[in-house]
Amino acid sequence: MSDFLSALNRLPATRRDFLRRSGIGLGSLGLAGVLSDDTSGLLHAATATNPMAPKTPHFAPKAKAVIHLFLNGGPSQVDTFDPKPALDKYHGKSIPLNLRTERETGAAYRSPFKFKKYGESGIEVSELFSHVGEMIDDVCVVRSMHADVPNHEPSLMLMNCGSGQLVRPSVGSWVTYGLGSENQNLPGFISMCPSGYPIKGAENWQAGFLPGAYQATYIDSRHQEIEKLIANIRNATGLPRDQQRRQLDLLQTLNERHQQARQQDAELESRVQSFELAYRMQIEATDAFDISNEPQSIRDMYGDSIQARQILIARRLVERGVRYIQLWHGAGQPWDSHDKIENNHRRLAGECSQAIGALLKDLKQRSLLDDTLVVWGGEFGRTPTVELPKPGANAGTNSGRDHNHYGFTMWLAGGGVKGGHVHGATDEFGFQAVEDRVHVHDLHATILHLLGFDHERLTYRYAGRDFRLTDVHGNVAHEIIA
Numbered sequence: 001m002s003d004f005l006s007a008l009n010r011l012p013a014t015r016r017d018f019l020r021r022s023g024i025g026l027g028s029l030g031l032a033g034v035l036s037d038d039t040s041g042l043l044h045a046a047t048a049t050n051p052m053a054p055k056t057p058h059f060a061p062k063a064k065a066v067i068h069l070f071l072n073g074g075p076s077q078v079d080t081f082d083p084k085p086a087l088d089k090y091h092g093k094s095i096p097l098n099l100r101t102e103r104e105t106g107a108a109y110r111s112p113f114k115f116k117k118y119g120e121s122g123i124e125v126s127e128l129f130s131h132v133g134e135m136i137d138d139v140c141v142v143r144s145m146h147a148d149v150p151n152h153e154p155s156l157m158l159m160n161c162g163s164g165q166l167v168r169p170s171v172g173s174w175v176t177y178g179l180g181s182e183n184q185n186l187p188g189f190i191s192m193c194p195s196g197y198p199i200k201g202a203e204n205w206q207a208g209f210l211p212g213a214y215q216a217t218y219i220d221s222r223h224q225e226i227e228k229l230i231a232n233i234r235n236a237t238g239l240p241r242d243q244q245r246r247q248l249d250l251l252q253t254l255n256e257r258h259q260q261a262r263q264q265d266a267e268l269e270s271r272v273q274s275f276e277l278a279y280r281m282q283i284e285a286t287d288a289f290d291i292s293n294e295p296q297s298i299r300d301m302y303g304d305s306i307q308a309r310q311i312l313i314a315r316r317l318v319e320r321g322v323r324y325i326q327l328w329h330g331a332g333q334p335w336d337s338h339d340k341i342e343n344n345h346r347r348l349a350g351e352c353s354q355a356i357g358a359l360l361k362d363l364k365q366r367s368l369l370d371d372t373l374v375v376w377g378g379e380f381g382r383t384p385t386v387e388l389p390k391p392g393a394n395a396g397t398n399s400g401r402d403h404n405h406y407g408f409t410m411w412l413a414g415g416g417v418k419g420g421h422v423h424g425a426t427d428e429f430g431f432q433a434v435e436d437r438v439h440v441h442d443l444h445a446t447i448l449h450l451l452g453f454d455h456e457r458l459t460y461r462y463a464g465r466d467f468r469l470t471d472v473h474g475n476v477a478h479e480i481i482a
């Protein structure tokens with residue numbers, strides 16, 4: 001016992017000393033609540049050993065943070081931001097296009113939703129996203145996106161990691177690797193998905209071969225109570241804070257001794273860094289995720305739903321210097337409307353449209369939209385033709401759309417993009433991108449460009465080769481940049 005107390009007494013007395021001796025990074029929220037009375041020691045300046053220290057990009061950036069609104073499952077472009085009057089004419093008839101889809105589809109299927117022109121730009125937007133329509137003059141609608149295959153898993157990996165087949169770091173990991181984070185007391189990369197994981201789970205926000213410090217921290221945003229939202233955020237041990245401080249200091253000393261004999265163990269380094277981040281989050285995360293601190297007028301503007309809460313939290317995280325925030329609609333693939341697309345898309349859009357419009361308005365009124373890039377979309381779109389019933393199903397019961405990677409819509413706002421602008425086009429039915437086509441690799445190159453990076457120069461050497469997010473592909477879509 002005396003040896004134990006002697007070891008404790010030899011440990012650093014303040015948080016600042018403790019952090020100076022340790023490497024600073026980010027990881028999971030695995031450490032139970034440990035607080036110190038010395039809150040002045042919270043890091044706000046990076047150290048040389050900190051993988052999340054703010055870094056300078058290749059050239060002056062237009063954006064410094066990204067909020068990625070991910071409608072996993074694939075929203076329909078012809079029902080949201082790409083109106084096609086030809087579908088009314090051909091409804092119930094064959095269209096003169098023959099593109100192979102994942103499942104069998106039949107005749108043209110007109111949109112059950114009305115479109116309206118918004119703003120000075122007069123861009124047509126579906127009634128599903130009327131709140132976004134109100135901010136359309138700040139939005140760049142890219143109607144000519146295309147991907148590689150009509151399957152969720154590879155398309156999710158392509159959209160999130162730049163490769164549909166091989167394990168690669170996610171976009172958010174590349175961004176934090178290149179830029180670090182402006183707040184050392186919160187993760188630089190946060191992924192929120194209510195009620196569970198999307199298809200492919202944590203692979204969507206993996207660090208791949210990059211150091212584990214750059215992987216996202218996952219938050220189940222269905223919860224409102226901070227203790228459930230972030231596990232172990234409050235101390236439940238009943239120990240006085242000074243004893244908790246001494247315990248963590250001892251743990252750090254033991255970890256340092258263990259690590260000295262394993263200098264090249266990246267997993268061990270990531271685990272140690274996760275303890276340190278969890279410690280630093282105890283105070284700041286409690287405030288960042290607590291929307292009760294927002295005025296009632298702001299909460300009313302966003303609405304009262306899970307989507308509203310997590311989108312409002314995203315704005316609060318951007319304000320606090322978090323670099324990359326990805327917001328998933330929900331577990332699995334909620335936007336995958338193979339049947340009853342009118343009911344499903346109306347319900348899903350009803351859960352998020354008001355909050356997305358509020359986010360754009362809120363960022364703008366706080367002068368945050370200029371350097372915050374907002375990205376909206378799914379892993380692909382949907383067919384303009386109706387999906388045929390599966391064998392054995394009642395004929396004529398289907399009223400949905402199949403996956404479509406040939407042409408779909410995404411939009412970007414803020415962060416240096418042209419507002420009130422439409423880029424590219426699909427054919428008259430909305431099936432295939434035919435004008436100013438933008439591949440997912442091009443989107444990634446453009447996002448990195450807006451953040452101040454030449455996508456060909458942002459590389460990481462692994463297995464004897466310099467890798468990059470766009471691999472050997474990608475062209476910046478300069479036409480969408482203001």
